[in-house]
Amino acid sequence: MKKDVRILLVGEPRVGKTSLIMSLVSEEFPEEVPPRAEEITIPADVTPERVPTHIVDYSEFEQSDEQLHHEISQANVICIVYAVNNKNSIDKVTSRWIPLINERTDKDSRLPLILVGNKSDLVEYSSMETILPIMNQYTEIETCVECSAKNLKNISELFYYAQKAVLHPTGPLYCPEEKEMRPACIKALTRIFRISDQDNDGTLNDAELNFFQRICFNTPLAPQALEDVKNVVRKNLSDGVADNGLTLKGFLFLHTLFIQRGRHETTWTVLRRFGYDDDLELTPEYLFPVLKIPSDCTTELNHHAYLFLQSIFDKHDLDRDCALSPDELKDLFKIFPYMPWGPDVNNTVCTNERGWITYQGFLSQWTLTTYLDVQRCLEYLGYLGYSILTEQESQASAITVTRDKKIDLQKKQTQRNVFRCNLIGMKGCGKSGVLQALLGRNLMRQQQIRPDHKSYYAINTVYVYGQEKYLLLHNVGESDFLSDAETICDAVCLVYDVSNPKSFEYCARIFKQHFMDSRVPCLVIAAKSDLHEVRQQYGISPADFCKKHKMPPPQAFSCNTVDAPSKDIFVKLTTMAMYPHARLRCMCTCNRCTFCICQNLLNSDLLQSVKNKLFTAVLNRSLILFIRLRNRVDEWGAILLSDEESSVVHQVHAVRSVEDSIFMESSLDPQFLKDRHVTQADLKSSTFWLRASFGATVFAVLGFAMYRALLKQR
16 A cells, blocks of 8 residues: 555636635635645544545646646646536546646556536536546546535545545556456456465355455454345356355455445455555565575474465365375466476475375475575465465564574584585486485486476485484586585585496595585485496595595495385485584494494493593502402411411511501501592592493483384384
């Protein structure tokens, strides 16, 4: 809706233009009328439409033709004033004023005109018989109002109709010559009907009509009012009501009736609620609401958005096969001005055996669009009527902006649900095979894809530790140097062909150029592992290269399988993207079995610290026990020795007494006592940590074993 309305009054001299303005402002007829009134601004809170209104007067005696032309170009609506008792002023409406105004405006955007018959208090007849042929001749004339500045008759109504002609124009909605709505209006109202038909049965039932009434006019319809509306349609249109619901034809008929009866504001209220402007185009503010996205943050759909998309899918999945056929998909996008998805989408997300997009694939494509181009996602949600059906301020409420990735690395945990992995490798190394394997397609199915339908992206759900995450793969084209955009990702997959001796060299070179010093986790994939493996023409083998740079060993992969290819590498990639700080040393390729989880736990920093403390405590305890044991051996030896050996024993005791005296002196030494006290404290602390770590380990092993057993049953 316009922010303000500018009304210009023109007409022959002495027809009462200035008197009309002054009577409106002062609410009384002025005794002295100046040649021209100054521009008057009526505040928004005074006008019925709550829009500021500027009223401009024109005086032929005080203004030039150039000034008149300027005022015409600035006006939103023009009131042509004539005197009902002056036939010459009526003739000038068609001979002078309408041609003059039309010359200064575009043919496709004519200004709305209001014919104003002033001085009705001076005659006892109406001028409408003379004016009606003029109104039929010129479609830009909105209405005609007879009034009297002296008696204050219809003064407020005059300016209300002028304001209404700007805010609720007839021209974009209705063609008076053909007496039917214009195609643009029919198209807009058809989209509104399809959005409001939430069960997609072709009619608006009582619940849908009430919801429509409430979101547009903030009040529901009473049951009797609903029946009255349907009865009006039934009387005038045979197929306007079906199964006690309003059909599209009935819906369009009602709005035609509103327009013909001068209730344009009803139709305009509906159109503007659904995002349309005065030209019946969806406004940029509606399609692209403000959404701030800081750097290093990504965009994802939230739970409410997924529920909305689920309802859209269910609405159009008429055969309930959990997939959208081409006809069902076309029906879904009828409310779009263009077809948003091309044939490449079928090779980007999961499809059924007939190539139709499944429910999971439908949600995945929306997730992909949100991640890569959130503005386009907002536009698409706007076409679907997200903000109207969910009663939100805008479709920006469907988007979650994730926190900065630096914070995730700092806290060593992430709140993201979508992770991007870039596939890097030479042309022909098998990247496309890896891409399509994420969608569960083996080599045979991949060979059926047309070259012009190929996609550089693939997205699907992956379960990591029981959590559902989205893995987005991007096939990066071969080049000597990657751009900054091609290096921004959560994980990197370096793919080489085991049967091509020159394949790994490219992966190693790209890794050293862009990822060796970065914090992005990398995984090497030995693609086409079903073929004969040859020695790579590089300084070291791929396995030694991975070991040198502290990466997991190369993962053998092949999509030349009977069934769907293994998804183990995708689980591993997603895990690495979720936990880039963790150096996981998985013995197998799944990184999710009980053995792998326990192996990672045993290699954790916590258990390494406990092991070191335990080792120190045991060493100190062993030293004390050794000293005590030696003393006991000496005592037992003295008793068991025979008298014949007493002399030797005495000599031994003499030496031992010297050692004991030294030991006693050292035991009385404060430093020794202090060290002994520390040793006992360490022993007590180590005992606690030993018990705690042992209990935690047992609990973890049993817990994960039970979890895996339950997961298999499910």
